[in-house]
Amino acid sequence: MPADTPRTPPRVSATFDRATIAEIQRAAATGIYDIRGGGAKRRLPHFDDLLFLGASMSRYPLEGYRERCGTDVVLGTRHAKTPIEIRIPITIAGMSFGALSGNAKEALGRGATIAGTSTTTGDGGMTEEERGHSRSLIYQYLPSRYGMNLRDLRRCDAIEIVIGQGAKPGGGGMLLGQKITDRVAAMRDLPPGIDQRSACRHPDWTGPDDLEIKIEELRELTGWEKPIFVKIGASRPYYDVALAVKAGADVVVLDGMQGGTAATQEVFIEHVGLPTLAAIRPAVRALQELGMHRRVQLVVSGGIRSGADVAKALALGADAVSIGTAALIALGDNAPALEAEYQALGTTAGAYDDWHEGRDPAGITTQDPALAARLDPVLGGRRLANYLAVMTMEAQAIARACGKSHLHNLEPEDMVALTMEAAAMTQLPLAGTDWYPGKAPG
Amino acid sequence: MTAATVIDLDVATVRDLNARLQALGRDSNLGPVHVRHPRGRHALAVGVSAPVDILLDGPVGYYAGGMNDGARIVIDGNAATGVAENMMAGLVRVRGDASQSAGATAHGGLLVIEGNAGARCGISLKGADIVVGGSVGHMSAFMAQSGTLVVCGDAGEALGDSLYEARLFVRGAVRSLGADCEEKPMGAAERALVAALLDRAGMAAIDAASFRCFGSARRLYHFHVDNAQAY
Amino acid sequence: MCGIAGLFLKSPALEGSLGALLAGMLDVLAGRGPDSTGFAIYGDEAAAPGMAAGDARVRLTLRGLAGADAPGLTRAVAAGLEGGDADLVLRDDHAVLLVPEAQEAAARALIARVAPSARVVASGRRIELYKGVGLPAEVATRFDLAAMRGTHAIGHTRMATESAVTVAAAHPFSTGPDQCLVHNGSLSNHNALRRTLRREGLAFETENDTEVAAGYLTWRMRQGMTLEAALAAALDDLDGFYTFVVATRTGFGVLRDPIACKPAVMAETGDYVAFASEYRALAGLPGIEAARLFEPDAARVYVWERAA
Incomplete structure (x- = not known):
């Protein structure tokens, strides 16, 4: 055959693409499913598929930097004697000590406090670092009840009952042993170094009717002072939000599938749950139908990155948003300066997600003392505060352009959708039309 | 003998009761508190830190003695779901039966159930001790991390599933063991542990040597594909 | 739940x-x-006067009868049934219609005609x-x-x-x-x-x-x-x-x-x-x-x- 005869070039299957083949090979070699941190990485309909209209002649904008655009929000006004007052509608999501280093938890507390917002514990109990440096600290109440005790329950500012998270609604978990150091193990009453398995249901209640009784107990334990949040992973948000309200929640936290996790099966992260964008409208509808919109506050999380995302979530009906992954990036996660070290771990800056392995060069998702010492909690806190300030200013810029003197006055009608998918999910009109899929004619 | 303080729940609210009990400091020397007419109400005597004697005079609802932190609570009747859940310290004694998830995630103190306990007794136990005079239901001591469960009667299916370092003692029949739970030798130290707990539970007449001991086989402590069916 | x-x-x-x-x-x-x-x-079990031993009446619980005219409805059903045996007791927007068991199907058909808003939600002797x-x-x-x-x-x-x-x-x-x-x-x-x-x-x-x-x-x-x-x-x-x-x-x-x-x-x-x-x-x-x-x-x- 002559050398210049055209040949069929190697063709990679769309079904069995390189990543798929590599995963089959990896599974066959190791016999364990792929576990990683972070949230869904596939492309999903998201806030990028929405646009604000801005003011022009039919609406008048506010003057940037001069005319006030409020950002404060109060969480937990329904039943609690002492609701949480935060200056910006962006809170820090629950991430455990164990998943994160003590320094990282402290940095989150410092940053949130500078910004005037709250931070949240995680599946591992409350550390002194975060309590000491957090103005408002939300204490998560999880199926494992690791580190759950009466003292911390009474020194938190709100209690968040975690039913699910966006990365894995319906799932428990398994955290491999590398990160179960002596301190983490002691806080969780576990032997050090072993794989920690987490249950998917709470040990002493199942379902909203029993949740109502659990909430009553938590209120009795804390003198009806603290707001009770209920966190759900986005799967059936219309029903779940309604049930959380019926069970007595003060605040509902709704986490979409872009929301991160410290360690979960890749298959769970990528194939279970709803995108954040798709979850908000049904959640808000449930609150509206119950007459509870803005009375039971809705906090949305999962892939919030910028002030635009904040503004869009609020315009769709959320009262606040929560960030996790973005906060870690602000602290220094996946920093390009660490590229050589990421390469050594077989990855690259911007793609590192093996948070469960505890070898994070940025010192954030680790319990290795030498690595953890790399993160200066004061500096990290400052970086987080800067980022929160930028997001807030961005959201204000958009709100002022829409003529709003408070972020909470953003409305769905201030936006349009860029794609059919986003239009269908949000019931916002496709840009340039007055139509969305499913809208009745006329 | 101090006269008992009587709180009648046909008159006072649960909030009144708990507020009063929670206001007592750890150095409280208040005499016994007699709570009348509990009638299955929920969240009775939760989060009490004072070393006070509390009698709940009849059947109680969910989470009685929840997060108890030093009180000595006697329930003269049956207890519903989650009695003494997440107890930190002290004593909760149920004179009747307890429903599911008795002593769930309890960190410290002693829970005594004179009758039977339902499913998931001692689930995710984190250091407390539980003595059950009768039998326990299925999935008891599921994921129990530390502490001791002593069962004078029988145990239901899947005892000690996914067990960590809690120790389980059963005198009667065990319907089945859960994943990673196995029988361990009953030595002198184990007999002494059981005898001491039975003594504290007021059941010293039962022979500690008649119990069998169960603990974690620790095969799930580090993932291996051949154990995948056990997860 | x-x-x-x-x-x-x-x-x-x-x-x-x-x-x-x-x-x-x-x-x-x-x-x-x-x-x-x-x-x-x-x-x-409800038997009507004159029924043979072993026969019984069936109770049909009807829903969707708010504001219904009970005597009129009873008459309308009775008139359409063989033997004319029917009783109807109205309770709020529900009613219980008693008819001979053998005529249940006929009674259901009549109800569908004379009270189209009604639904039969349960039936049986008791x-x-x-x-x-x-x-x-x-x-x-x-x-x-x-x-x-x-x-x-x-x-x-x-x-x-x-x-x-x-x-x-x-x-x-x-x-x-x-x-x-x-x-x-x-x-x-x-x-x-x-x-x-x-x-x-x-x-x-x-x-x-x-x-x-x-x-x-x-x-x-x-x-x-x-x-x-x-x-x-x-x-x-x-x-x-x-x-x-x-x-x-x-x-x-x-x-x-x-x-x-x-x-x-x-x-x-x-x-x-x-x-x-x-x-x-x-x-x-x-x-x-x-x-x-x-x-x-x-x-x-x-x-x-x-x-x-």
């Missing part, structure tokens, strides 16, 4: 108080189910079934539950999970003669099972998981199974979480799934067997202090039967 109450009398002495006792039990369970309330109550949106105290008052008598009854307070807050989706569900069921929990395979049962000829009115469970038991009993056997079969075929209380003309059954997360507490005395989601609902029953209290085991069928 719900509260359940059931009361099965052994002693005729309490039959006059059955409705009042059930009303008290349901009221306590309002928190578990604030959306709607329903109950089924089993009265005496069962009457009432449900409405609202808290148990309101619903019980609307139907005057406290004045009802009978041999056994089950009731339900509903916190709607995935189907609408409507009367149709309220429990109990009755899918066969003198049969009904209430449920606390959430089934996970009801959609596929509903399709199977539809192919088997059962009709379903809602998307509610509980109606599928009721229909499943009806299907099994139609195949000749006893209530006990049908419940045992349900353990294999129904997936998810459930505590069921079921009633038949003479029977009373309880079943919990193998995981048994949803609460259940029972009390038995010489006079009755009682079921509730929480002990609080049993606390007002006569002689409760001396009752044998127990929790039904997971995956174990409990059935009580009384003489027909």
